[in-house]
Each structure stands twice: as C-alpha cells, then as structure tokens.
Amino acid sequence: ESGYKSLINATYENMYYLYGKVDGIPMMEMGTDLWKNGSRNGNYGDLTNYNTSLTTSTGVVKVVWNALYCIVGYCNTAIYFEDKGKDFTKESIAPAAAEARFMRGFANFHIVEQWGNSVLNTKTMAEPGLQTELAFRTPETEFYDVIINDLKIAVRDLPITQADRGRATKKAALAMLAKAYLQRTRLYEQGSAEYKAYADSAYQTAKELIDNAAD
Numbered sequence: 001e002s003g004y005k006s007l008i009n010a011t012y013e014n015m016y017y018l019y020g021k022v023d024g025i026p027m028m029e030m031g032t033d034l035w036k037n038g039s040r041n042g043n044y045g046d047l048t049n050y051n052t053s054l055t056t057s058t059g060v061v062k063v064v065w066n067a068l069y070c071i072v073g074y075c076n077t078a079i080y081f082e083d084k085g086k087d088f089t090k091e092s093i094a095p096a097a098a099e100a101r102f103m104r105g106f107a108n109f110h111i112v113e114q115w116g117n118s119v120l121n122t123k124t125m126a127e128p129g130l131q132t133e134l135a136f137r138t139p140e141t142e143f144y145d146v147i148i149n150d151l152k153i154a155v156r157d158l159p160i161t162q163a164d165r166g167r168a169t170k171k172a173a174l175a176m177l178a179k180a181y182l183q184r185t186r187l188y189e190q191g192s193a194e195y196k197a198y199a200d201s202a203y204q205t206a207k208e209l210i211d212n213a214a215d
Helices: 002-010 013-020 024-028 045-049 059-080 094-115 140-157 170-187 193-211
Strands: none
Touching: 002 059, 002 094, 013 024, 013 059, 024 059, 059 094, 094 140, 094 170, 140 170, 170 193
C-alpha cells in the first residue's frame, strides 16, 4: 500500500511544468484574448501570434507534451495495479486510485485540447509486450470517452476534502467533468442531439457542484 500511494504521489510530479514554471502559461493562455505581448515579435511571439516559428520543436511545446504524457504514464500504472495489491484491495485503495483517474482525465483533457487527435495511451509499460506496440492517432471522441469515464470514477470515489493541500477532491473532479462535457460540444454541430446532450451534462454537473458548494 505504501508503494502504491508513492506511485499516486508521482502522478502529481509533472504538474510542476504546468504551474510551477512558465511553460504551461504560453500553451494554455497565449494566442487567446487573455494575453497580449508588449511587442509584436517579443518573447513567445510564436505562440501569441501563431507565426512560422511555432513548431513541434518549440521549447514549451515539448515541455508540456512530455509533462502531460508522463502524468498519463504514471496514472496508467496506478490504474493497472489498483486490483493487484499485496496488502490492499481494490475497494480499500479506491480513494487513492481515484486520484490517478482524476490526474489522467486532467492530462488527457489538455492533450486533446492542445493537439487534437493525438495518441490515447491507456496502458502501462508494466504490461508485458507493450514495448512492441505501435502508436496511432485516436479520434477526439475516444479521448473524451476516456476522460469522462475517468472523471466520473473520480467524482464517485474521491473524498470531499484532502488533508494534503493540492490533491484531487470530489469537487475538483466535478468541475473538471463539467469542463470536459462542455468542451466536447465543440465536436458536434450546434443544436444537434449530441451537442445538446453534452451541454446539458455540463450544466447538470456544474449545477451539482454549485448547489452543494458548502458540503
């Protein structure tokens, strides 16, 4: 159990590159109306203006890509081992495993938002033979299927509060789930049945969070 919980701790490690350094800010905010450079081609002009120097070799792009996929990798391993404990059961470890579900949902959300139909990785390198598998692009709908399922489990199993500041909670999972539902609507024509269904799910999830804010 102690080893498993140390693995859960590791799922948070790469959040440093998103919120502890500047790298996450250019990827998540620049190039939108939230951000303006002091000069047209100043620092991060490639990201604020989407100019020709914005490529996969851009430093912050690589940093955020690596950080998010590292989070996914740790989470995949934690989810793989949640029912293989020597001194714990899947039921007893569920609150800790739910943190991995939240973190994987969080990371995959940002992967699909930044890069679209990228590689959806749900397997751990601890599985025999995985090293020989090839990687293929995955439709965005499949990304959101995994994201929403992970966040639903996180909502179900996470505690309302955590003793350690910064850890995933039920309320954080509800907020992230509402955001995932809302963002998924962009994949469908406005007014379509799918669009309305995911927009309604976003509304209901956000309402649940707001109506129970004091709990």
